[in-house]
Amino acid sequence: MSGPNTNYDPVEVSALDPEAIESNVTDALAAITAAKGLDELKAARIAHAGEKSPLALANREIGALPPSAKAEAGKRVGQARGQVNKALASRQAELEAERDERILVEEAMDLTVRPDRRPFGHRHPLTLTAERMADVMVGMGWEIAEGPGVEAEWFNFDALNFDKDHPARQMQDTFFVDPADAGIVLRTHTSPGQARSLLERGAPLYVAVPGKTFRTDELDATHTPVFHQMEGLAIDEGLTMAHLKGTLDRLASALFGDGLKTRLRPAYFPFTEPSAEMDFQCFVCRGEDPDCRTCGGTGWIEWGGCGMVNHNVLRACGVDPERYQGFAFGMGIERSLMFRNHLADMREIIEGDVRFNAQFGMEI
Structure with a gap:
């Protein structure tokens, strides 16, 4: 100027x-x-x-x-x-x-014209992704378990080593069923399946628990108050982090393609120790494009949490931690679907537009 x-x-x-x-x-x-x-x-x-x-x-x-x-x-x-x-x-x-x-x-339509045939139905891609993940686990010899969406607070928190004053137990993170002091919640993760499966089946145990979960998140492009996870739990003698990584490597390869590298980053979860976040190499750029929109140029994509089952969880479920060890992981099914099919907005998954479902085709 x-x-x-x-x-x-x-x-x-x-x-x-x-x-x-x-x-x-x-x-x-x-x-x-x-x-x-x-x-x-x-x-x-x-x-x-x-x-x-x-x-x-x-x-x-x-x-x-x-x-x-x-x-x-x-x-x-x-x-x-x-x-x-x-x-x-x-x-x-x-x-x-x-x-x-x-x-x-x-885009004009003649509503008086009789269609040639009925359009094919399309199963929801979330269902297809969950079944594909479950099939991989069954192929490795695991069983599929289920748990209730309305869960006792003991299974959702206490059995999983959450302290009484843990922030996740507060009203701003958890949906409590009235009355609030009844100890009944909408499960915030599929991890209660760990405690239920151990109490019902005992050890050794290899189960995957897919299901719907609830948290008080605002609906936006990457969050929704109702979402899906698949919990994995393996309890046996002599299990280590190497078994955990090998299991997740196989699951990642089945979903995103062979040859992907994975890594474990240190993290914290009350129900595992040690704990880690699982990342896998970007399946789009393979870590070679600094401008890649899928991984943000980092070359890695965060997938979910995992770790060795905390001894307190084993004791709470009547399992001897001196004899048995185990690992657990929890992967978001929406997140897996978005990465696998390059979806940018999670709201597209839940809006119910049949055109969205149609692009995934029909699988039996």
Whole structure:
């Protein structure tokens, strides 16, 4: 921006020169008239009426003029910008009308025409993903278990080594069933399946527990108050973190393709010790594209939590931790579906639009 100029000469401020302003208006009107669609018009608006357009920059120069010159320059620039904005509004209305007419023709439907056949139904992709994950676990010799969505607080928290004052137990994270002091909650994870399976079946034990879970999250592109997980629990003699990683490597390969590298990052969960977050190598760029939208250029994708079952959990379920060891993991099914099929918005999964389901085809 120019500094104060007491000896104002319009020719010296090139951005405010009448010929320059007229040329800018001419260029703007030509670009607006040449726009064949709303996207092209948007580009013309940014170029000729945006904050960095020539007319906007000229308008900023007015502040550096002496008071005697501001009125004339302001009027000249204001009229030019008004002319451009008027042309933009007029062309916007024309293009929107053309678009609406085109939509009426292209998307017209004759509701009186009898369809040739009934459309095929499509199973929900969440169901398909959960079954695919369960099939992988069954193929490794595991069993599939189920648990209730309305769960006793003891199974959801106490048996899993959550302290009484753990933040996850508060009302802002957990749905409590009335009355709130009854000790009944909507399960916040599928991990209660660990305690139920151990109490019902004992050790040794290899079970996967897919199911629906509930948390007081706001619905947005990456969160939903109702979502799905698959819990895995293995209890036997001599199990180590190596068995855990090998199991998750096999599951990741089955879902996202062979040859993916995985890694474990230290983490904390009350029901496992040691605990880790499982990452797998980006299956899109394989860690070679710094601009990859899938992994954010890191080369790694966070999948879920895992670890060796805490001895307190084993004791709470009547299992001798001196004899048996085990590992557990919990993977989000929505998250797996989004990564596997490159979905950007979790809301698409739950809106119930049959066109969304149709793109995944039909599987038996």
